[in-house]
Amino acid sequence: MARMHSRRRGSSGSDRPTAEEPPEWSEVDEEAIESRVVELAEEGYDPSQIGRKLRDEGVQGIPVPNVKLATGKKVTEILEENDATDDFPEDLRNLMERAIRLRDHMERNPGDAQNKRALQNTESKIRRLVDYYRGDRLDAEFTYEYDEAKELLE
Incomplete structure (x- = not known):
């Protein structure tokens, strides 16, 4: 299957061995x-x-x-x-942190076209994930905005 933001295909990797019970050497309560x-x-x-x-x-x-x-x-x-979950899913939080880093980089380096494209792709992924999680793990009115994301993650 092709990548989301490029025309290349991903490289095939190994799969975890199928196991139905933990190994004998790892007997932990x-x-x-x-x-x-x-x-x-x-x-x-x-x-x-x-x-x-x-x-x-x-x-x-x-x-x-x-x-x-x-x-x-x-x-x-x-x-x-055990009520120890975060407010945001881990994948969404990581993408928001990356978008903030890219935006800060773009402010320091306005001519960096590659990172401008990377920022666009990252924010597109964020919006797609927000649509996926909206209503279930996020508020129904939640939308991604850079300023709000920066405040939420600090």
Whole structure:
């Protein structure tokens, strides 16, 4: 399938092996994993960063290769159960941060045509995601504006 903002196709990558149960060497209690997920979220980590930390550092010294296999729930589901979710979805927040960085760069370098195009593409992705999340995870009247996004993320 082609990329969204270019005519190139993406390169094929490897898939995670299909597994239906956690590996034998990773026997960690579900409650310990859930408490560690909530603890990391309170420290300010995003769900993807939490999964990476659990994979690399683990819980009580034992790595957790896949939270969903170990607990039966995704990291975001665990956070929702414990009321530790953010106001914005992680992908939307990351795109808004990128748009703010690009806009600041454009103010310093007005002749940078490549970054002007990158800003247009990023803001287009943001508007598309806002339409997707509107009503469900965002307010029904929410619209993306640079000034509002800058205030929300600070």
